[in-house]
Amino acid sequence: MAVHEIRIDPARTLAEEPATGHNRWHPDIPPILRVQPGDEVVMETRDAFDGQMGPDATLKTVGAPDLDVVHPLTGPVHIDGAKPGDLLEIEILDVEPADYGYTVQVPGFGFLRDVFPDPYIVRWHLSDGWATSPDLPGVRIPAAPFMGTIGLSPGHDTLARATAREQAAMERGGFVLPPSADGAIPRDPAIATRALRTIPPREQAGNVDIKQLGAGSRLYIPVDTPGALFSAGDAHYAQGDSETCGTAIEMRATLRVRFTVHSGEAAAKGIRGPRFARSDYWVAAPFAAPRAFYATTGMSVSRDGAVAAEDLTLAARNALLDMIDHLGERGWNRQQAYAICSVAVDLRVSQLVDVPSFLVSALLPEDIFAG
Secondary structure: OOEEEEEEOOOOOOOOHHHHHHHEEEEOOOOEEEOOOOOEEEEEEOOOOOOOOHHHHHHHHHHOHHHOOOOOOEEEEEEOOOOOOOEEEEEEEEEEEEEEEEEEOOOOOOHHHOOOOOOEEEEEEEEOEEEOOOOOOOOOEEEEOEEEEEEEEEHHHHHHHHHHHHHHHHOOOOOOOOOOOOOOOOOOHHHHHOEEOOOEEEEEEOOOOOOHHHHHEEEEEEEOOOOOEEEEEEOOOOOOOOOOOOOEEEOOOEEEEEEEEOOHHHHHHHHOOEEEEOOOOOHHHHHHHOOOEEEEEEEEEOOOOEEEOOOOOHHHHHHHHHHHHHHHHHHOHHHHHHHHHHOOEEEEEOOOOOOOOOOOEEEEEHHHHOO
């Protein structure tokens, strides 16, 4: 077993150091490292906005960021012997946080973007297992670091299918970032004009934002191209369910992983998307299942009383809007409340069976107010 390292210069953007990574998905992006199954890789990663939201960022920057550079990923890493139809097991050994993080509300982005049109930023100090911020006095968020974007390259056929379905979604009015060479790394036009953006998760994972994928988890992804081509970035110090405002506590980080190839397993079992597992709590037990909490609920019924049968999105929106109202009763302004929801509130589906209305609960752990 060998240990390999990929180091970056945190003072430089990906565009200034393109040999360290990429910000698009495409099977022809050349690997920057080749390893054997069983090897460990230590890789430094950039934050989701590639340095735009540093400690001195202004609301002008938050209001009009360059989305073409989201998300800078470190990689790809070629795992020798991995081939389409295999299942790659990624054992997450460690995610070491930086000391600065941020949560931003970018206009036009996020789950409640129609309700929150104005830019906002929370700057976090990350230390001793907690995130604290003068922008949210009295709040402290426990560390639960993980990679928001982690995955493998799609193969050419999967890339074509994903491009077609996302184009169709955009034509129906969905929020889609289509292929674009603007800001793309690598810059090679043959790749940049066709490569997938990193915003949505796909069959080979990617921007999954699964907060349980911290150290101790095992992520399983079907291999779709020779060598698997593993990459990661977009680290989060902590996140609530759903990353409500579009960002968690974003940060740079150092990831340590180990790879195992399960030959032919994805093909044999028909595994078409990522799976994950772990054998202990993903965070300290009191935060995995809060002992003290306050919860609001939302049904799939609009505010004017119309039923939207089996609409989980509407139920979740209603639960979150009621939680934002509750936090307002406790003294927070609405943008502060929206940020708290994004980094600390869990969404629990309480009812899926009864038709026409679903029920979703938004659960706020009271221990975050202990600081």
